[in-house]
Amino acid sequence: MDGAGHCAACHSPRNGLGGAVVSEALYGGLVGTWFAPNITNDRHLGLGDSSVEQIVDYLKTGSDGVAVASGPMAEAIENSTPHLTAADLRAIAVYLKSLPGSGLPAPEALAASEPRMQRGGQGYEVHCSACHGTAGEGVSHMITGIAGNKAILAGNTDTLTSVVLGGARAVHTHTYVTGAGMPAFDWKLSDAEIADILTFMRNSWGNSATAVTPDEVAKMRKQLELPEQMRASVR
Ligand code: HEC
Ligand code: HEC
Numbered sequence: 001m002d003g004a005g006h007c008a009a010c011h012s013p014r015n016g017l018g019g020a021v022v023s024e025a026l027y028g029g030l031v032g033t034w035f036a037p038n039i040t041n042d043r044h045l046g047l048g049d050s051s052v053e054q055i056v057d058y059l060k061t062g063s064d065g066v067a068v069a070s071g072p073m074a075e076a077i078e079n080s081t082p083h084l085t086a087a088d089l090r091a092i093a094v095y096l097k098s099l100p101g102s103g104l105p106a107p108e109a110l111a112a113s114e115p116r117m118q119r120g121g122q123g124y125e126v127h128c129s130a131c132h133g134t135a136g137e138g139v140s141h142m143i144t145g146i147a148g149n150k151a152i153l154a155g156n157t158d159t160l161t162s163v164v165l166g167g168a169r170a171v172h173t174h175t176y177v178t179g180a181g182m183p184a185f186d187w188k189l190s191d192a193e194i195a196d197i198l199t200f201m202r203n204s205w206g207n208s209a210t211a212v213t214p215d216e217v218a219k220m221r222k223q224l225e226l227p228e229q230m231r232a233s234v235r
Helices: 004-011 052-061 072-083 086-097 113-125 158-166 191-202 212-223 228-234
Strands: 029-031 034-036
Touching: 004 072, 034 072, 034 158, 052 072, 052 086, 113 191, 113 212, 158 191, 158 212, 191 212
Parallel strands: none
Antiparallel strands: 029 034
């Protein structure tokens, strides 16, 4: 088994020629409209707060209790979990925890009193809190928690904008057989509304990350409208 080599196909950044940037291995990379987050031991963006046991749990069951895998990671887990032994999974987790990451500090959280945070908080309560929890706690092993979930904090917001616009489904494994569904909001919410809600989620309950702009949402909305065959050529 080549262990984390397979993971780098998605989780490492690519240079202009499509090759992996070796000095930034596993710092995060793009897979279509999904961002595969930093899985080094980086404290802010990576697995710095996760224990080896939590990482093993995520790889085995699709959830560490807070994050729930969806998109290409759900597929990676559904396809490869049966082939990995407990020792393999542990070896991968220990390896990831040994990678230092960039060590860059987290940006300061936006103040809850900012107008976009207030608007975002109201939108979150109405449209999202029933599933993701009034305090961003999610539903254990079924619906991703928002508080302390690194996939929500990434510098690249493609996953966030594409999932809110187009919906998603959670992983299903032998441990958790029914994957939950995330509805699409493209028909319901404007670019500005989605940007505010995501900005609120990225800066509440201990989270801190840069604001999401309406332009980022508009760009993704355009990309999702393209027929499947043309999407790849946009990047
Ligand atoms: C096909 C692409 C792909 C492959 C291969 C892949 N991943 Fe992922 N991974 C992703 C995506 C996309 C996410 C974000 C999932 C989400 O947002 O729900 C993710 C999320 C994760 C997370 C959760 C990160 C967090 O902070 O919540 C971990 C841990 C992880 N992957 C580890 C691995 C490991 C270890 C491997 C190799 C054994 C691997 N991945 C292989 C695409 C991939
Ligand atoms: C009916 C329940 C439901 C509602 C309502 C809902 N979600 Fe979700 N959400 C899910 C499920 C299920 C997933 C996919 C599996 C997962 O990652 O938990 C998900 C995934 C996500 C993700 C991707 C997380 C990741 O793993 O990368 C984001 C971002 C998100 N939701 C944001 C929102 C926002 C913003 C709203 C409100 C506008 C919202 N959700 C409303 C159930 C819901």
